[in-house]
Every structure is written in structure tokens, then in C-alpha cells.
Amino acid sequence: MNFQVTPGMRRLGASVLGMEAIVAGLLTPVAISVGGVTPGLAFTAGLGLAALCVVAAGLLKKPFGYVLGSVTQVLAIATGFLVPAMFFLGTIFTALWITAIIVARRVEGVTSR
Numbered sequence: 001m002n003f004q005v006t007p008g009m010r011r012l013g014a015s016v017l018g019m020e021a022i023v024a025g026l027l028t029p030v031a032i033s034v035g036g037v038t039p040g041l042a043f044t045a046g047l048g049l050a051a052l053c054v055v056a057a058g059l060l061k062k063p064f065g066y067v068l069g070s071v072t073q074v075l076a077i078a079t080g081f082l083v084p085a086m087f088f089l090g091t092i093f094t095a096l097w098i099t100a101i102i103v104a105r106r107v108e109g110v111t112s113r
Contacts, residue, residue: 003063006108012100014057017069020076020093021053027083035083045079066101073097 028046031037037045052072059065073094080087 003066005061005063005066006104008104008108009066009101010060012104013060013066013069013097016093016096016100017053017057017060017072020072021050021057023089023093024049024053024076024079027079027086030085031082037082042082045082049075049079069097 024046026046027049028042031042031046032039035042049072052068052075056065056068056072059068073090076093077087077090080090
């Protein structure tokens with residue numbers, strides 16, 4: 001199966017991951033103050049996820065970037081175990097991620113083979 005990366009997919013995917021990086025970074029203080037999570041775990045989860053979003057956005061020129069972006073979506077939902085609101089926000093970002101890929105492929109006329 002040939003996964004063709006298009007400029008529109010890179011733009012939309014990077015936009016989703018960029019917004020998600022901001023939300024993930026803000027997860028850290030919320031997890032500490034509201035969720036009662038230890039600072040070490042909160043920093044690792046929040047800032048680690050934010051860094052992963054940025055790295056994945058930078059790798060969107062290659063198909064592996066989309067695999068990493070998809071893994072990021074799963075991890076974003078999993079952070080809901082630290083801050084329950086992230087179950088909802090992670091699901092929203094996953095829907096945006098999937099929509100960005102599908103819409104960009106349709107707009108640019110890319111078909112699967």
C-alpha cells in the first residue's frame with residue numbers, strides 16, 4: 001500500500017498537532033493543581049506529549065510522521081487517566097487528526113491504490 005503525503009495533509013496535520021501541543025503543555029499545571037498528580041509525572045506526561053506533538057509535526061513530510069502523529073493521539077487520550085477532561089480533549093484531537101488527513105486527501109484528489 002502506497003501512502004502518499006500531500007502538502008495539504010502536512011499543513012492540516014501540523015495545525016492539529018500544534019494546537020494539541022499547546023493543550024498538552026497546559027496539561028502539566030492542571031494535573032498538578034486539580035488532579036493531584038505528582039509534579040514529576042505531570043511534567044513527564046504533559047511536556048513529553050507536547051514535545052512528541054512538535055516532533056511528529058516536524059516529521060510529516062514522511063509517512064512515519066503520520067504513524068507518530070497517530071500514536072500521539074492514543075497517548076493524548078491516555079492522559080485522561082491523569083486529568084479526566086483529557087479523555088474528551090484527546091478524542092476531539094483524534095477526530096480532528098483523522099478529519100485533517102481525510103479532507104486533505106479528498107481536496108487534493110489522492111486515491112488509495
